[in-house]
Amino acid sequence: EPEVTQTPSHQVTQMGQEVILRCVPISNHLYFYWYRQILGQKVEFLVSFYNNEISEKSEIFDDQFSVERPDGSNFTLKIRSTKLEDSAMYFCASSERSLRGYTFGSGTRLTVV
Amino acid sequence: GESVGLHLPTLSVQEGDNSIINCAYSNSASDYFIWYKQESGKGPQFIIDIRSNMDKRQGQRVTVLLNKTVKHLSLQIAATQPGDSAVYFCAETPGGSYIPTFGRGTSLIVHP
Secondary structure: OOOOEEEOOEEEEOOOOOEEEEEEOOOOOOEEEEEEEOOOOOEEEEEEEEOOEEEEEOOOOOOOEEEEOOOOOOEEEEEOOOOHHHOEEEEEEEEOOOHHHOEEOOOEEEEEO | OOOEEEOOOEEEEEOOOOEEEEEEEOOOOEEEEEEEEEOOOOOOEEEEEEEOOOOEEEOOOEEEEEEOOOOEEEEEEOOOOHHHOEEEEEEEEEOOOOOOEEOOOEEEEEEO
């Protein structure tokens, strides 16, 4: 079964540093998403991406965040200057169009120290 | 603001019992609902969905019920197995959106 692959599985970074979280969506999917989940809390939408541009973003996705599809397979989330409160699981997801085909990756656990 | 929420944070059941996980939603514009299962260390996994023009939908061992009058959604799992132990999230999607809004989650613990 096709999978969304995320790397690394766990990243520890110092406050103020830049991090890039990487995702390889399912190959025939056209819509890409980033979500985050603070420990023990609900999954929160960050941003959606289609046709090489952001289609929707939440209030969480401020100027410190950016997304990019640098090539035909990777989809990245960059946090420019990490804060302690950025510590969370970050999930990438992709879909064709239908919500039914929304597939999540296993996540990257980001720990900011 | 409007939100999706869950009544019970933790549900413990015995193997073989039926489980019912509840969810309240308040956005009357939501017309599509999804249940996700999240196992430890993994991303949410689609279980079953239902549109607002239906009140019941069945899958393999799972049934979703939608009561639009009281804005209530439930997930029923028949003959619960230890492998069903996970956190279950309901999510709602307003009409025209492809972005589900997740509730907080209920932890289901199945005892052998």
